[in-house]
Amino acid sequence: MILPPLFAVSILLGIWRFHAAQETSEELFDRSLLAAALAISRDVAISDGDALSPSTRSFISDAGGGEIFYHVTGPGGYYVTGYAYPPRAGAALQSDLPSYYMADYRGEKMRVLRMTETRTIANLSGETVVTVWQRVSDRQGFAQELALRAIGLMAGLMAALALLIWFGVQVGLRPLNDLQEAIRRRSPDDLGRIRRPVPKEVAGVVATLNRLFGQVQDSIEAHQVFISDAAHQLRNPAAALMALAETLPDVTDETERAARQAELIAAARSSARLTNQLLQLERLRYGDTDTWQRFDLNDVIEEACQALAPAALMRDLDFSLERSAEPLPVEADPVLIGEAMTNLVDNALRHGGDGMTRITVRTALSDAGVAVTVQDDGIGIPADRSEAAFRRFSQLRNGEGTGLGLSIVEQVVRRHHGSVQLLECAAGTTIRIELPRA
Secondary structure, eight states, rough: OOOOHHHHHHHHHHHHHHHHHHHHHHHHHHHHHHHHHHHHHHHHHHTTSOOHHHHHHHHHHGGGSSEEEEEOOOGGGGGEEEEESSSOOOOOOOOOSSSSEEETTTTTTEEEEEEEEEEEEOOOOOOOOEEEEEEHHHHHHHHHHHHHHHHHHHHHHHHHHHHHHHHHHHHHHHHHHHHHHHHHSOOOOOOOOOOOOOOGGGGHHHHHHHHHHHHHHHHHHHHHHHHHHHHHHHHHHHHHHHHHHHHHGGGGOOOHHHHHHHHHHHHHHHHHHHHHHHHHHHHHOOOOOOTTTEEEEEEEEEEHHHHHHHHHTTTTEEEEEEESOOOEEEEEEEHHHHHHHHHHHHHHHHHHTOOOOOOEEEEEOOOOSEEEEEEEOSOOGGGGGHHHHHHHTTTTOOOOOSSSSHHHHHHHHHHHOEEEEOOSSSSSEEEEEEEEOO
8 A cells, every 4th residue: 555656656756857967967068068059168268279277178078978079160260270161050059159059960860059159269350159069979878877777776665665565564463463363262152341552543443343242242141141041941831841740641631631731731821821922032132123114103002902802801991092093104014013002901911910991002293203102000010020020031929920021021012222211100100111202
């Protein structure tokens, strides 16, 4: 992630440095030509056109990184010194300023400087023209040398930088690699917190992992507790069924045999109900919202009450539904909501006691959304035992229940982002469910 952009930048810098080296070479060589032309013009004026000084000859041959050619004409255009035929310009040049141009000389590209000055040579006064030129290939070679040096320096810097980045990444990732190795060595049963010190940049990741490990640990423990409780609760009905089934063949009296058969059927139904409630409770732990739909809560509550009405009427109870006049739209699973309602009424039927005379179900709008209230005038649940009433496999007094009814209600309501509470009342039990309104 880091090195490719750096390599791209280095390539762009190399291209820029090459062009910059060419511009630098042009400027330096042009100044060298101007210095050579000034030196030749000075020597011609001093020696009256006889010869160049040794220092000027040395400068012409060595300065600028390549050979410099020259040609001088005196007043009247007569030849003074230098090479016989200078490169000619393709266009007219200014006579008052040094002029640079490109030209061919003996099959090679040349950079040419022509300079005109007024001089007196051998008692003749007039314009002296100094022309100096140099091979373009010498300039290009110098520019390439500059560029290659810069590119070589940048390549070395990039290599050093890449090495430093690699080393830094390795050192920076070492705590993560150690953490990965430590987690890899863990057994599936070890879900304890990670206590290994890590850099602050990954402290949040480790905290999230620790929180996840804690949630998984809690889920496993809850699952194990559920399995243990379920096995314990199923053992008694299974034992009762086994005992009744083993004694039934030995009963010869028809009346007693019919009583034993009724007991066996009742025990089987109780066991089946317990099994169904256990499955419902477990499905609630891993259920999803794919079955949710929009419906009127009044309709589902009414259907559940109609299904429970025969059981209530057989006990000669006043069982009524006070349905809300307004629609109660909710977004939920109608099957689960109906099951919760069934468990509420069934709980009242099983634990209300012989003195219970009525069960009333009400639906209405509430501040939080919609509400369903189930009220009876039975034995009631003490306010200080409300938490135990909603606990799995918990029964406040001995009875024929499974201890799962109210627990299922709480799980259903919680899955639908609602609330369930035990309300205070003068007599009996009042339980209120509130769900969000769609």
